[in-house]
Amino acid sequence: MTQRIEFKVGLFITITSFLIMASIGYVAYKKGMFSKVYTYTLSSHTGENLTEGMPVAVWGFTIGRVSSLELNDQGTVLIRIKIPERHIRMIRADSKFVLDKPLIGSPRILVKTTNLNGLPLSPLTIPELTESNDINEIIKRAQPIIDKADRIMANIEGITANLADPKGDVNRILRDAEALVARFSKRDSLLEMVVGDPESVKSIHESLKKLRDITARADGILQRVDGMAVKADGILQRVDGMAGKTDEELYGRDGVLPQFRNILRDLLAKLAKIDATFDNINKISTEAADSTKDLKALRNELDETIQTIRDLADEIERMIPFKTKPEIKLP
Amino acid sequence: MITTIENIGKAFLSKILPLRGTLQFATRVFLNIFDRRTYNSASRMVFIHQFYFTSVQILPLFLFVAVIFGSLINGMAFQVVKNLGLSDYLGRLLMGFVVTELSPFVTVLLIALRSSSAINAEIAVMKVSRELNTLESFRIDLIHYLFIPRILNGMLSMVLLTSLFALVVLSIGLLVSSLVFGTSVDAYIDTLLHSADVLDIVILLIKCAAFGFFITLIPIRLGLNASQELTSIPVAVLNGMVKVFLAIVTIEALSSILRFI
Numbered sequence: 001m002t003q004r005i006e007f008k009v010g011l012f013i014t015i016t017s018f019l020i021m022a023s024i025g026y027v028a029y030k031k032g033m034f035s036k037v038y039t040y041t042l043s044s045h046t047g048e049n050l051t052e053g054m055p056v057a058v059w060g061f062t063i064g065r066v067s068s069l070e071l072n073d074q075g076t077v078l079i080r081i082k083i084p085e086r087h088i089r090m091i092r093a094d095s096k097f098v099l100d101k102p103l104i105g106s107p108r109i110l111v112k113t114t115n116l117n118g119l120p121l122s123p124l125t126i127p128e129l130t131e132s133n134d135i136n137e138i139i140k141r142a143q144p145i146i147d148k149a150d151r152i153m154a155n156i157e158g159i160t161a162n163l164a165d166p167k168g169d170v171n172r173i174l175r176d177a178e179a180l181v182a183r184f185s186k187r188d189s190l191l192e193m194v195v196g197d198p199e200s201v202k203s204i205h206e207s208l209k210k211l212r213d214i215t216a217r218a219d220g221i222l223q224r225v226d227g228m229a230v231k232a233d234g235i236l237q238r239v240d241g242m243a244g245k246t247d248e249e250l251y252g253r254d255g256v257l258p259q260f261r262n263i264l265r266d267l268l269a270k271l272a273k274i275d276a277t278f279d280n281i282n283k284i285s286t287e288a289a290d291s292t293k294d295l296k297a298l299r300n301e302l303d304e305t306i307q308t309i310r311d312l313a314d315e316i317e318r319m320i321p322f323k324t325k326p327e328i329k330l331p
Numbered sequence: 332m333i334t335t336i337e338n339i340g341k342a343f344l345s346k347i348l349p350l351r352g353t354l355q356f357a358t359r360v361f362l363n364i365f366d367r368r369t370y371n372s373a374s375r376m377v378f379i380h381q382f383y384f385t386s387v388q389i390l391p392l393f394l395f396v397a398v399i400f401g402s403l404i405n406g407m408a409f410q411v412v413k414n415l416g417l418s419d420y421l422g423r424l425l426m427g428f429v430v431t432e433l434s435p436f437v438t439v440l441l442i443a444l445r446s447s448s449a450i451n452a453e454i455a456v457m458k459v460s461r462e463l464n465t466l467e468s469f470r471i472d473l474i475h476y477l478f479i480p481r482i483l484n485g486m487l488s489m490v491l492l493t494s495l496f497a498l499v500v501l502s503i504g505l506l507v508s509s510l511v512f513g514t515s516v517d518a519y520i521d522t523l524l525h526s527a528d529v530l531d532i533v534i535l536l537i538k539c540a541a542f543g544f545f546i547t548l549i550p551i552r553l554g555l556n557a558s559q560e561l562t563s564i565p566v567a568v569l570n571g572m573v574k575v576f577l578a579i580v581t582i583e584a585l586s587s588i589l590r591f592i
Contacts, residue, residue: 005383012387016491019498027527 032084039067040081040121042097042109044129047077049099049107056081056109057100063087066109079129081109092118097129103138353574356552357544360478369475378480385446386488393441393492394499400437401500404429405507413511422526425504431535431590434497435489436583439542442488443575447550450481451571454554455564463555478551485547489539531590538586545578 028034044050047069056064064083072078083091096112109129121127162168249255363369408429412421454477457463466473501523508514514522553571557563 005387006379008387009379009382012390013382013487013491016495020491020494023494023498024529024532027524027532028529030524031527031529033529 032086036085037082038085038088038091038123040083040091040123041126042079042081042129043126044077044079044099045075047071049101050077050079051107054106054108056083056111058087058090058111058113062108063090063111078126079109088120089116091121092116093121093125094118095121095127097127099129099131101132353549353552357548360474360482360548361544363474363479364483366475368472369479371475374475374480377476378484381481381484382488384449385442385484386492389441389445389492393438393495396437396441397496397499398503400433400496401503402507404433404500405504409504409507409511418512421508422522422524425501426523426526426528426531429500429504430497431531432583432587434500435493435535435539435542436579438489438493438496438539439546439579442485442492442543443546443572443579446485446488447546447575448568448572450547451550451554451568452564454551455557455567458555458557459559459561459564461559478548481551482544482547484543486540486543489543489546490536493535493539534586534590538582541582541586542579545582546575549574549578 050066050069052066052069054066055062056066064081064087066079067082068080070078070080090111090113092113092115094113094115098110098112099107100110101107110132159170163170165171250257252258408424409421412418412424454463457477463473463477466476505516505519508519509516550568550571553567553574556570557567
């Protein structure tokens with residue numbers, strides 16, 4: 001019995017202790033408790049918002065913590081941060097350290113590294129910690145809006161003060177409006193209130209009555225003119241009908257214009273033929289002119305021949321004078 | 332006037348003196364824990380039996396309670412976190428509240444209800460039946476033989492059972508998170524790891540040990556206050572349990588102060 005109890009107790013203690021040790025060991029391992037830790041020192045002109053244990057983050061990931069804060073003889077705050085070996089790649093010589101103070105949440109130190117392949121930061125180097133204050137930034141941005149809101153509030157205050165003031169503009173306008181309404185209620189009409197004399201209002205009324213009569217007459221005249229206009233419309237419609245017919249006669253299929261177009265088309269064809277004939281005549285006349293030149297030369301030759309014959313006959317007659325002078329007929 | 336002041340002083344001392352006596356007794360016991368003579372075979376046997384009754388016998392009931400509590404607490408916490416859109420704080424809620432606060436509290440209540448009352452009654456009965464006198468007459472050191480095995484049992488049981496409770500609750504949390512959020516095992520463990528702090532775990536273990544120490548020491552101390560009459564037994568148990576409850580609240584408050592300083 002005792003041995004059985006001992007076994008159960010031993011088993012329980014062993015299993016539970018193993019589970020606890022394994023859990024703690026796993027958490028410690030994952031938290032980097034067994035890895036080598038590097039310590040760097042930063043400097044700041046103030047220790048405000050800096051606390052021991054505050055996170056050091058890169059791109060939103062916590063890679064280390066502030067291990068200690070110290071004020072040196074020169075009045076500079078020295079901040080020691082511990083970074084596990086596996087995150088040491090993020091800390092380079094050109095890394096910038098910024099104290100980030102978000103509007104909501106705790107402050108933290110942000111590491112901004114542009115070149116991960118740059119030279120590693122020497123533990124002896126003490127970079128300066130700069131500040132990024134979200135709250136101040138927001139206040140700076142909000143200041144013009146607040147100023148504007150202040151002005152609006154001042155205006156609203158002025159308006160409300162004016163409303164509350166019995167001698168203010170608003171109350172004066174209201175009083176005037178009240179007086180106006182009272183005057184309205186006392187007079188028979190708005191016209192009487194404006195003119196101020198009932199007789200004048202009466203004469204205006206009579207004038208208006210006459211004007212109404214004139215308008216009625218003018219209406220009659222206009223009605224008659226309307227009737228005439230209606231008749232004129234009928235005439236115009238008929239004229240339109242005639243014009244429509246004329247259009248048909250002029251522009252219809254058998255109208256004058258299509259026929260005239262056909263005649264012109266025939267005339268053009270005939271003119272083309274005449275043109276060719278004229279060309280031929282021209283050619284013939286040119287040739288005839290050339291022929292006339294030849295006839296002239298022939299005549300000249302004939303004239304020269306006849307002259308020669310005449311000269312010859314004269315010679316013969318001189319030589320043989322028995323014959324009377326013969327009459328030679330020229331061709 | 333003087334009488335009134337005397338009465339105030341008397342009332343104060345009547346409350347303080349037992350506390351001083353308890354603290355003196357606690358110091359004596361604590362120092363004896365590091366005494367090698369404590370760990371003889373008889374004490375070891377008592378310790379094993381006490382541990383068996385406190386931790387191993389209760390295990391099925393304890394695991395059942397852990398599962399029920401774990402399901403309820405996780406279900407409520409996850410639903411609240413989901414409805415409020417605070418899923419980023421899930422890890423902190425589980426580690427900061429469920430593991431470091433709820434687990435030890437439920438465990439200490441269970442052990443106090445079951446074992447502390449039993450120890451209180453046992454010591455009171457031994458006192459009434461003069462068993463303690465008999466042991467002393469045989470030159471058996473009561474602190475070594477009776478008290479330290481029970482107190483060590485209380486400390487160890489509290490540490491182990493609290494850890495077991497936390498592991499069960501976190502395992503159920505994994506189940507619930509995968510059902511409610513569709514979270515993977517890796518993501519869930521990462522969330523817990525992100526929120527876990529080794530210092531918090533160390534404080535938790537120390538708190539559990541302190542709970543175990545006082546919820547067994549106070550019943551022993553109050554059990555020893557029993558007179559020779561049988562009717563003093565329930566009075567001793569009653570006083571002992573009230574003091575145990577006050578001790579739990581005090582330790583809980585002190586640990587919270589320690590954690591959040």
